[in-house]
Amino acid sequence: MKLGVAAPETLVDINHLPLHDVVRRPDGGLRIGAGVRNSELAAHPVVRRHYPVLSQALLAGASGQLRNMATTGGNLLQRTRCRYFMDATKPCNKRVPGSGCPARDGDHRNLAVLGASDACVATHPSDMAVALVALDAVARVTGPDGERTIPIEVLHRLPGDQPHRDTVLEPGELITAVDLPPLGLPSAYRKARDRASYAFAVGSVAACLRLDDQGRVDDARLAFGAVAHKPWRARAAEEALRGGPATREAFLAAADAELAAAEPLRDNAFKVPLIRNLVATTLEELR
Numbered sequence: 001m002k003l004g005v006a007a008p009e010t011l012v013d014i015n016h017l018p019l020h021d022v023v024r025r026p027d028g029g030l031r032i033g034a035g036v037r038n039s040e041l042a043a044h045p046v047v048r049r050h051y052p053v054l055s056q057a058l059l060a061g062a063s064g065q066l067r068n069m070a071t072t073g074g075n076l077l078q079r080t081r082c083r084y085f086m087d088a089t090k091p092c093n094k095r096v097p098g099s100g101c102p103a104r105d106g107d108h109r110n111l112a113v114l115g116a117s118d119a120c121v122a123t124h125p126s127d128m129a130v131a132l133v134a135l136d137a138v139a140r141v142t143g144p145d146g147e148r149t150i151p152i153e154v155l156h157r158l159p160g161d162q163p164h165r166d167t168v169l170e171p172g173e174l175i176t177a178v179d180l181p182p183l184g185l186p187s188a189y190r191k192a193r194d195r196a197s198y199a200f201a202v203g204s205v206a207a208c209l210r211l212d213d214q215g216r217v218d219d220a221r222l223a224f225g226a227v228a229h230k231p232w233r234a235r236a237a238e239e240a241l242r243g244g245p246a247t248r249e250a251f252l253a254a255a256d257a258e259l260a261a262a263e264p265l266r267d268n269a270f271k272v273p274l275i276r277n278l279v280a281t282t283l284e285e286l287r
């Protein structure tokens with residue numbers, strides 16, 4: 001709104017809604033109210049102990065002051081940091097459908113290498129959302145047609161020919177909470193950025209890994225950030241890992257299986273080896 005990107009006629013303050021609690025679910029998981037602040041969630045003892053990937057992702061985002069204000073719902077629904085989207089004097093299919101995408105031939109160093117379209121090559125900037133996708137988290141939503149649940153993995157869309165739609169939410173729908181299933185796997189988040197703090201990711205990896213008695217991969221979950229219009233669940237890499245050896249070579253091969261689909265632009269091909277190395281390093285930390 002400050003930049004003139006959005007000019008809503010009406011603003012609704014949802015701060016007074018009772019969405020500020022983190023509670024244990026009967027199955028051992030967690031329900032996180034949509035109004036819970038990022039700093040509060042990162043510091044929650046159950047999150048720190050059982051979902052370190054989420055705590056680490058939250059603490060890797062923004063600054064202390066911003067995390068004190070940012071909410072679970074708002075962080076999920078933040079919009080792209082593509083410079084043309086944020087400059088209301090420039091054309092941008094996401095801001096003004098049909099006006100064009102100057103990023104494709106312009107400044108796209110930090111834009112998408114996976115799942116982009118001719119209409120838009122933007123990335124989703126959230127760190128928290130990448131961890132939530134790896135954790136199989138589910139958004140609870142209420143709206144004019146009642147309540148529904150949406151796995152975070154499918155909450156955000158790929159751009160296709162409708163890049164103005166970031167998510168599958170319908171007008172009038174409100175996220176009330178995010179549910180986390182119980183997690184029995186060690187987990188971690190790694191973020192690469194242009195400076196050591198207070199910077200958006202140029203690439204990130206959320207990983208969960210469990211080995212069996214023989215030291216082979218029993219279960220693995222991976223999601224990538226800053227590489228696509230949505231947090232990217234790396235299903236092909238997970239498939240390649242399962243049952244295999246927990247070696248750096250196997251981790252790199254799994255990353256390659258996912259990144260075979262990458263279509264880098266002129267200036268962002270560096271993201272492919274960056275993610276590849278982040279995958280291997282993060283999984284090595286967990287084995």
Ligand SMILES: Cc1cc2nc3c(=O)[nH]c(=O)nc-3n(C[C@H](O)[C@H](O)[C@H](O)COP(=O)(O)OP(=O)(O)OC[C@H]3O[C@@H](n4cnc5c(N)ncnc54)[C@H](O)[C@@H]3O)c2cc1C
Pocket residue numbers: 034035038060061062063066067069070071072073074075076077078125126127128173174175176198199200201
């Ligand atoms: C300088 C800067 C650096 C940042 N760096 C990072 C970073 O490195 N990593 C990172 O992950 N984030 C980063 N952020 C994002 C930040 O952490 C906030 O989450 C983000 O700015 C959104 O603010 P908010 O959470 O207050 O949401 P708001 O601004 O209140 O909301 C964002 C959008 O979501 C909608 N919304 C909010 N809650 C709901 C709900 N419950 N249901 C439906 N719609 C809802 C709002 O209507 C609005 O459209 C950065 C932000 C800034 C300004």
Ligand code: SF4
Pocket residue numbers: 080082083084085091092093094095100101102103104111119120121122163
């Ligand atoms: S990449 Fe997407 S957000 Fe950026 S200019 Fe192109 S259409 Fe707009």
